[in-house]
Amino acid sequence: MSEAAKEPAKHSYYFGPGLTDLKQVVTSALKNIEESLFSLADTIDSPSFMSNVDSVIINVLWWIFSYTFWIGAATMTILAGVTFCFFMLIPHIAVFLVVDIIGIAYTGIIFVIELVMMKLRRVSLVCDTCHTRFAYPVYICPSCGAKHQELSPNVFGALHHRCTCGAKLPSSLLVLKNPRRSLDAICPNCWKSGREVTVQGAGSHTVCIPVVGGESAGKSAFITAYVKDLIDHQASAHGLTTHFYDDSKKSMYSAMTMDYQNGTVKKTATVTRTDISSTISFSFYLEGEKLKPRRLMQIYDIAGETFVGNSENEQQRQYEHCDGIVLVIDPMSLPKAQALFGNQMDAGDQSAVSSASLEDVMNALNNDLRENTKIDKSGKLSMPLAVVLNKVDEAEGLDDRFGNKGVMKIRAANTERFTDDFDLMDLLCRQFLVDMDMPEIVDLIEQNFKSSRFFAVSAIGHTAGNGNAFKPLNVNAVMSWILQNCDPNLAKDLSMQTFSKASLPLEKPVAGLYEELLAGQGGSKQSSQ
Template sequence: MAEIITFVLIPAVYLVALGAFIPFVPAIAALRGLALVSQLLARYGTTVFGVLYRRTPEFQTLPPYRPQDEEVKAYRNYFFGPGFRDLRQLLTLARRSYATTVGDAFRAVTSRQFAAPTRSRAVTVPYGVALYLGLCLGAVLAPPLIGLLLILHASVLALLTVGARLVAGILRTVDRAFLAMRRLRTGMLCPHCFERVPYPAYDCPSSTCRRRHMDIRPGRYGIFRRRCECGRRMPTLLMLMSRNSRLQAYCVHPHCGKPMNTDAGHMREVVIPLIGGQAAGKTQLMAAMLLSLEHAAANGGPALTLADEESDANYQVLREVLHMRGHTRATQKALPRAHSFVLGRNRSQRLVHLFDTAGERFVDRDDTDALRYARAARTFVFVLDPMAVKAFWTTMEPAPGPLLDRTLGSTVDPEEVFARSVQAVAAMGAPLDRSRLAVAVSKTDLLTEHGLAPARAGDSDDTRTWLCEVLGLRTLVQAMDLHFREVRFFRTAAVANDEAGVDASVTGFVEWCLRA
C-alpha cells in the first residue's frame, strides 16, 4: 500500500497539480517579464538622471571636458561636444546596466528556485521555469524600448545641436552686421600697435581670475554666455555688454597684447593723424582740439569722455600748459599712443583717436613706415608752421616792435614733410583720393601779434592764397589738391584762457575734422 501511494498516487497528484499550474505559466511569465522591463526602464531613467544632472563618478565613463588648449580657457557649450559625449556615456552605461540587471535576475531565480530553494524542488522548479520564461521575454522586449528612448534622446539632441549652431551662426552674423554698421568690417584699431583687431581678447570679469579669452563670440564655448574655467560667466557679444559691464579689451596680435579702449567695437571709430615737422605745433593743436570739444560739451554740444586713463592724464597736463600759454615738450620719437575720447551720446557716439607723432618720423622714411594707423584714417591734419618756410623770413616785413623769436619755429621744410609722409601713407594702402585733408596753419597768434597773419582768419581760400602768393608754397598746395579728395585750409592758434576757452579758429577747424 505504501508503495502504491509513493509511486502511483503522489505522482498522479503531482501531475494533476502541475497540469493545473501550467495555465498560469503565461501569466506568471508575463508579469515577471513586465517586472524586468520596468526594472530596466527605471534603471535607464536613473542612468539618464545621473549622466545629465548628478554627474557623479559612477555615471562617468569618459573624462569630463576640460579646457585643454592654452588659448581656450572656457568650457564647451553643451551642444558643441558634451551633449554627444553624454549620449555615448548613456549608451555605455545602459548596456552595462542591462547586462547587470538581466544577469542578476537570472542568478536570483537560479539560486532561489533551483540551487538552494527554501521549499521542495518539485514546487520551486516549475515556478522557476515560469520565471525563466518571463525573464527571457523581458530580456527580449526591453532592448527595443530602451533603443527607442536612446533614438529619441539622440534625435532631440541632434535637433538642439543644429538649433544651437544655427543660433550661434545667426548671432555671429548679427554681430558682424553691427560692426559693419559701425564701419568696423576689418576690426577695431589698437591704439598701441595700430593694427586692426578683428575681435579683441577679454579677461575674465572675476577679480580673482586672470584668464584671457581670445575669441568670445558665439560658438563652441558659449552661445549667449561663455563659462570661464573658474566658473564665471561672461557675455559673448558686444551688444550684450552694457555700458557698466563692458569687459577690458586686449589686442590679439602676439607682438602687442596691450589693453585697448573699453569702448572698442561698441561704436564707430574715427582716426585723425596729425602730420607735421618737428616743433610745428601738433601737440598744442591737439590739446586745443580737446579743450574746444570740452567747452562745447559744457555748453550743450556733443558729450566728451576721455576713453582711457592714459588719455585723460595726458590731456590734463596739456590743458594746464595751454592755460599757462606755455610750450609743450617735444613729442617723443617712440611710436605714439593714440589720445582717444568718446564723442556724442547714445547712437551718435564715436570713438575718436588722435595721433600726435614726433616730427622726426616724417623726415626719415624708415620711421614713417611704422605709422600704420594712417591706413584707418579718412581725415588727415597737416600742421604747417609758416616760420619753417624760408620765404617767411625773407619776404615778409614784421611790424614795429619786438622781433619774432626764430627759435619758436620748426626747422623742417613743410614741403619735405608732406612729400615723405604722403608717400609713406600711400604705400601703406590708405585711400588718399577718398580722404580729406585739413591744413592747419599753426602759431597764427604769434603772426597776428606781429601783423603777419592773413587778413581773414576763417576763410580757406584767403589762407590758400596767402600760402601760395606770400609764402611761395603753390607747389605744395597743388600737391595737396592732387592727392586728396578735399583740402581745407585753416588758421589756428593753439592758445586758451579761462574765460573764452580756446581760440575761435580752433572751433571751426575741429568741427570740419569731425564732420561725417
C-alpha cells in the first residue's frame, strides 16, 4: 500500500502554489535589479579614445568620474527598484496575502461546518468485513482509479479536490450536485491491511446493533421478526422508505420473508471459511424527508457456537462502537427452569431448546467486550444492553412468571406499587433469573452496563414449524428501547414505544420477592433501588 503514503490530489492554490508564484515574482524583480547593476559595472571600462592618453592624472580623473557615475547610476537603479517594489511589488504581495488569507479562512470555515455537520448528524460507516467504524472511507477517482484518503475540506481544497489526473472531486457534504457519497469507496482499515473491501452508504448515519446469544436461542428469529415488520409496515406507515444495502442483503430478506410466512427460521450457519467474516450483517437504509441524514441500519448475527466458543475469524470491533446490544436467552436452557416447566412444553419446542449454558454465553460476551471496548469513568459500558428472555410462550409457566400474563397478575395484586408494565416486566425477568439460580448473571449485567433492561419476548409467537406465520411479541419494544437510547430522532420518526426514566430494577431481586409480589405484600408504591 505504498501509494497510500501520498494523497493523489493537487494542493489548493492557497496552500502552496500561490506562495510559489509570489516567490517567483519577487525573485524575478530582484534578479532584474541585479542584472542592471552588473550592466552598469561594464560602463567603468575605459573608452577607446583613452587608450592613447598616457597622462596618469587624466586616467585617474577618468576613473574617478566613471566610478562616481556608476555609483550615482547604481543608486538611482536601486532607488528605482525600491520605488518599483513599494508601488508595484509590495501592493501585489499585499493583495496576494489578503486573498490567500481569505482563501485559507474560507477553507477553515468549510472545514468547521463539515466537522459540525458530521458530528451532529453522526455520519459514519461500519465495514461489513472488519467491523471498524469510520467517518471517511477511501474514495476512488472515477477517472483514473486513484484512491483518496483525505477527501474532505483541507489543504487540497474546500469544496472540491483536483485529482492528479485532472478530475474534479467533491470533498464536502455541502456539495449537493454530484455529491461525494456518489463516488465508489473502500474501507480504510481493510485497505491498510492490503485488502480492498467496497463500502456503500457514505454520508449515512449508521446504526449498529449486534444480536448475540447461544445456539438456538432465537437470534435469527428475533432479527427476522423485527426487520420484517419495520420494512413492510412501520417505515411506510411513518413516511419513510427503505432499500437494501446491496443485492446480497436483498436475497437475505427474501429468505427472511419465506421464513416469516412459514413460521420457521433457519439456524445461523457457522462460517467455516477463514477469509470471510464470521459475523453476518443484515443492512438496509431508512430515508425520509425529515430524517437527515439517512440511516444505515446494520443488525449483526453470529452463529451461537462461534460466539460462545470465541472462535470468530476476525476481531469483533463492532462492540467498540455499537449503538446497543441485544442479548437473547432461551429460559428453558436453564436447568432449574427445565426441571420446573419442561413438562409443559410440546415436542417441537423441546427439541429446539438451546444447549448453550447461560454462564458460557455471558463469558463469551464479556471476552468480546473486554477485547474491544473501553469502560467509562464509572467502570461501566455506555452502550445499552437489552436482555431478551425469548420463547416466553414455550411453557405456560414462563408467561405466568415474567411474560405479559405475569405482569398483569402482579399489577393486579399491587395496584399502587407498580405503574409501568415494562418496568415491572424488567423486574420479573431479573427475579426469574435469580429464582433459577442465576443471580450472578443479573449482578454481572448491572455491574458492567450503565443502562440495561430485560424483556419477555416471543420472536415467532408460537411453536416453530406449525405452519403459521410469525406473530411476534414485544420484539419491537426491545428495539424501540435501544433506539430511544441511541437514536431518539429515528425513534421519534417511527413513533416508537417510549419507556419510563425509572432507575432499574425497581426493586432488588432477592429470593422470595416473587411470592411476595404475587401475594400483594410489601411496599405500597413503586420504588427504585
